[in-house]
Amino acid sequence: MLCSAVLVNTTLSVTCPFTHGNPAETRFTWFRGNTSANGSHQNHSLSSVQLSDEGYYKRKVNTTMNPTVCATQEAYDETTFYADVQCSPRSLPFSAPVATVYRRINETAILSFTVVAYPPTIDASAYDWRKQVDSEWKSLHNNSRFQMSISNDRLQTNLSISQLQIDNFTNF
Numbered sequence: 001m002l003c004s005a006v007l008v009n010t011t012l013s014v015t016c017p018f019t020h021g022n023p024a025e026t027r028f029t030w031f032r033g034n035t036s037a038n039g040s041h042q043n044h045s046l047s048s049v050q051l052s053d054e055g056y057y058k059r060k061v062n063t064t065m066n067p068t069v070c071a072t073q074e075a076y077d078e079t080t081f082y083a084d085v086q087c088s089p090r091s092l093p094f095s096a097p098v099a100t101v102y103r104r105i106n107e108t109a110i111l112s113f114t115v116v117a118y119p120p121t122i123d124a125s126a127y128d129w130r131k132q133v134d135s136e137w138k139s140l141h142n143n144s145r146f147q148m149s150i151s152n153d154r155l156q157t158n159l160s161i162s163q164l165q166i167d168n169f170t171n172f
């Protein structure tokens with residue numbers, strides 16, 4: 001079975017690996033679940049693919065051969081393929097990020113960053129917390145005062161800063 005991976009909101013184009021016979025009246029039928037579409041085209045495309053478009057598709061090819069001597073013959077073939085819709089990681093669209101966190105000296109601040117990705121195959125090393133120091137961004141590493149954690153599903157990372165000091169009031 002074929003499997004086509006496609007990113008959400010892009011176009012999935014599939015072509016039928018079919019060589020036209022001689023002479024050929026070829027009909028292609030594309031099925032998805034209980035819906036079907038007949039066409040005379042070898043290519044089928046789904047524009048602006050959504051996650052709900054993921055699933056099994058089937059295509060059938062009928063060719064009517066009209067040999068001059070023999071009786072009319074129908075040649076028939078079908079293939080099933082799976083459209084695997086994926087979306088690349090992006091920051092969570094349905095909750096506005098908390099842009100500013102107000103805390104007092106000596107308190108603890110937790111900065112959270114959440115992404116959506118499907119499938120959620122994000123490597124832990126994909127996350128990099130940085131702190132702005134004199135207009136430069138410096139990567140942070142765990143120490144006794146701050147820790148970076150990543151959720152088990154790897155879709156959220158927190159930077160937790162304990163015992164806030166003046167130096168810590170900046171952009172992250």
Ligand SMILES: *[C@@H]1O[C@H](CO)[C@@H](O)[C@H](O)[C@H]1NC(C)=O
Nearest residue numbers: 031032033034035036037055
């Ligand atoms: C196709 O199947 C879906 C779910 O099983 C059903 O809701 C829908 O009515 C069916 N459509 C047709 C045209 O049979």
Ligand SMILES: *[C@@H]1O[C@H](CO)[C@@H](O)[C@H](O)[C@H]1NC(C)=O
Nearest residue numbers: 027028029035036037038039
């Ligand atoms: C596709 O063509 C077949 C054979 O001509 C016909 O039975 C079927 O109803 C058609 N399906 C659609 C969705 O037009």
Ligand SMILES: *[C@@H]1O[C@H](CO)[C@@H](O)[C@H](O)[C@H]1NC(C)=O
Nearest residue numbers: 013014015016041042043044
């Ligand atoms: C179908 O797609 C293939 C590969 O993308 C392309 O070479 C071919 O010209 C297309 N055929 C039609 C009828 O659009």
Ligand SMILES: *[C@@H]1O[C@H](CO)[C@@H](O)[C@H](O)[C@H]1NC(C)=O
Nearest residue numbers: 027028029038061062074076
């Ligand atoms: C293609 O051939 C199959 C099997 O002979 C038949 O059931 C189907 O209706 C045909 N479809 C078209 C579009 O001619």
Ligand SMILES: *[C@@H]1O[C@H](CO)[C@@H](O)[C@H](O)[C@H]1NC(C)=O
Nearest residue numbers: 104105106107163164165166
């Ligand atoms: C923060 O904690 C330190 C040590 O416990 C203490 O000396 C200091 O007064 C505290 N600062 C404020 C603003 O609470």
Ligand SMILES: *[C@@H]1O[C@H](CO)[C@@H](O)[C@H](O)[C@H]1NC(C)=O
Nearest residue numbers: 141142143146147148149150
């Ligand atoms: C940083 O600290 C957190 C919480 O203690 C821990 O889960 C994580 O693995 C640490 N990361 C690194 C790179 O050491």
Ligand SMILES: *[C@@H]1O[C@H](CO)[C@@H](O)[C@H](O)[C@H]1NC(C)=O
Nearest residue numbers: 110112149150151156157158
């Ligand atoms: C991040 O912090 C929030 C609370 O602010 C907590 O609910 C969540 O579990 C934390 N996530 C991780 C990955 O530590």
Ligand SMILES: *[C@@H]1O[C@H](CO)[C@@H](O)[C@H](O)[C@H]1NC(C)=O
Nearest residue numbers: 131145146161165166167168
């Ligand atoms: C917070 O401030 C302390 C004291 O200056 C410093 O040691 C620490 O690296 C700072 N942490 C962050 C995440 O800025």
